[in-house]
Amino acid sequence: MSLQPRPGILDIKPYKPGAADAPGIANPVKLSSNENPLGCSPKAAEAFKSASAKLNLYPDGGATKLREAIAKANDLDASRIVCGTGSDELLQLLGRAYLAPGDKVVQSQYGFLVYRLVAMQSGAEFISAPETDYTANVDAILEAAGDDARIVFLANPNNPTGTYISHDEIRRLREGLHATTMLVVDEAYAEYVDEPDYQTAFDLADEYDNLVVTRTFSKIHGLAAVRLGWAYADAAIIDVLNRVRGPFNVNLPAIEAGIAAINDVGFQQRSADENRQGLAYLRQQLAGMGLEVTPSVGNFVLVHFSQTPGKTAVDADAFLTKRGLIVRPVAAYGLPDALRITIGLEDQNRQIADALREFLAA
Structure with a gap:
């Protein structure tokens, strides 16, 4: 092609947002993009x-x-x-x-x-x-x-x-x-x-x-x-x-x-309260399984996995996806052994904890 962009533009890898679909799952739980699980005001x-x-x-x-x-x-x-x-x-x-x-x-x-x-x-x-x-x-x-x-x-x-x-x-x-x-x-x-x-x-x-x-x-x-x-x-x-x-x-x-x-200050407060409870629950549950969780003050946690075949972050991501639980791989950030998991509603947090407990025990 004779028309070329400015030097360096084609070196850019477009930003890839968190996944939203799980093959074969009609209504997956999306915990990949740090969205508010309560919706909006x-x-x-x-x-x-x-x-x-x-x-x-x-x-x-x-x-x-x-x-x-x-x-x-x-x-x-x-x-x-x-x-x-x-x-x-x-x-x-x-x-x-x-x-x-x-x-x-x-x-x-x-x-x-x-x-x-x-x-x-x-x-x-x-x-x-x-x-x-x-x-x-x-x-x-x-x-x-x-x-x-x-x-x-x-x-x-x-x-x-x-x-x-x-x-x-x-x-x-x-x-x-x-x-x-x-x-x-x-x-x-x-x-x-x-x-x-x-x-x-x-x-x-x-x-x-x-x-x-x-x-x-x-x-x-x-x-x-x-x-x-x-x-x-x-x-x-x-x-x-x-x-x-x-x-x-x-x-x-x-x-x-x-x-x-x-x-709508009330909605903001409810969102913060819901997140605080979910964050504490998920950190406690995951740490109790022996997973390393980076202390987070946001609406997500960074969870680190081993490099043991079958127990890696890639394996965990695939395991969760098959169960309709979508989280965020972060290899693009230089963290290939970790997954970022958004804090969801109480039931969604429990599903994540239960699934990861099953994954680690398999």
């Missing part, structure tokens, strides 16, 4: 349905009412919020706006795969800093970043490990990075965390003009299907993102559902 669902009466209209290009609702719920400045088609789009926009071929991008060793895609799409150099016990190591990130990193991506909590670093460590990271390095703190799972030393980085985005915080409606709000996310940063960064995003990048039903979701 009934108020959000009703708002989405009501929006169907206005599908002939363009949405508000600035998502003004949604930004105002987000700002009120989090005590933030609405003018310093930008909304996107999932937080994924906002990560892509940061790459489009701030990365050039040859720039350096750094993440922790087992960081979210999309960060690598953002770097490769821009022709940037990508470096993964070693982790300690599957947890981001600030010193290692600082060493990898040096004085010339353009962007450092940090998921806190991290996907797929479920680990986090404290607010003090986030501050130490920001203060240790060069002033020309942007720090992007991806807080997709922040609403699930119940740890005394965890704190959102919103205050650091107020303090530093080179720190961005991203959030999503896909997890605790249960709105993964509508693709909705947002970012909070210094006004200058938000101005840049508004210049490179599409003029109507967030659709009207998503805006309406998002406003209802952010205001």
